[in-house]
Amino acid sequence: MNIRIGNGYDIHRLGPDRPLILGGVTIPHTLGLLGHSDADVLTHAIMDALLGALSLGDIGLYFPPTDPKWKGADSLELLDQVYQLVQDRGWAIGNVDSVVVAERPKLKPHIETMRQRLADRLTLAPDQVGIKATTNEKLGPTGREEGIAAYAVVLLVQKKNQQ
Numbered sequence: 001m002n003i004r005i006g007n008g009y010d011i012h013r014l015g016p017d018r019p020l021i022l023g024g025v026t027i028p029h030t031l032g033l034l035g036h037s038d039a040d041v042l043t044h045a046i047m048d049a050l051l052g053a054l055s056l057g058d059i060g061l062y063f064p065p066t067d068p069k070w071k072g073a074d075s076l077e078l079l080d081q082v083y084q085l086v087q088d089r090g091w092a093i094g095n096v097d098s099v100v101v102a103e104r105p106k107l108k109p110h111i112e113t114m115r116q117r118l119a120d121r122l123t124l125a126p127d128q129v130g131i132k133a134t135t136n137e138k139l140g141p142t143g144r145e146e147g148i149a150a151y152a153v154v155l156l157v158q159k160k161n162q163q
């Protein structure tokens with residue numbers, strides 16, 4: 001059985017007058033993430049992990065932040081494209097695991113919805129999508145609530161009859 005591992009990381013600044021979208025779910029908060037796209041830092045980390053597993057570069061290569069086409073982009077739609085790329089190359093996802101680093105808001109009440117949303121998008125069962133949340137103990141940019149970061153790892157399994 002051929003397997004590949006990939007990891008991804010992203011961080012976005014928090015600012016006013018923006019929705020806070022994590023894993024495709026809008027989470028009530030006084031601040032949202034700033035970015036050219038919807039700035040869904042968790043989905044971005046997962047996309048980079050998927051691309052990384054197949055040494056296909058990073059999301060900026062496919063969706064350049066300088067391209068007006070991606071302004072306000074729904075990151076779940078970008079994830080669809082990255083997942084398609086993975087499938088086209090003959091790979092399936094074994095599992096995804098991730099950590100969101102956010103001092104606030106409390107993410108626990110939203111984790112199951114986020115897992116379900118991402119699992120649906122990746123045609124996985126929710127138990128194949130791990131999402132954990134941690135504060136940064138008030139340390140550094142995430143600890144000062146200047147931004148939210150996310151880390152993700154994925155395991156890919158080569159589909160049968162594929163070289």
Ligand SMILES: Nc1ccn([C@@H]2O[C@H](COP(=O)(O)O)[C@@H](O)[C@H]2O)c(=O)n1
Nearest residue numbers: 102103104105106107108133134135136
């Ligand atoms: N934004 C967050 C951060 C943390 N949690 C949950 O709280 C637990 C304790 O976090 P510490 O950083 O103090 O260890 C953590 O295990 C998460 O379950 C959260 O829901 N939202």
Ligand SMILES: C[C@@]1(CO)OP(=O)(O)OP(=O)(O)OC[C@H]1O
Nearest residue numbers: 035036037059060063064065070
């Ligand atoms: C998906 C993109 C598209 O502009 O989103 P951004 O909001 O610019 O976020 P970043 O993680 O800085 O870079 C990835 C980009 O490709």
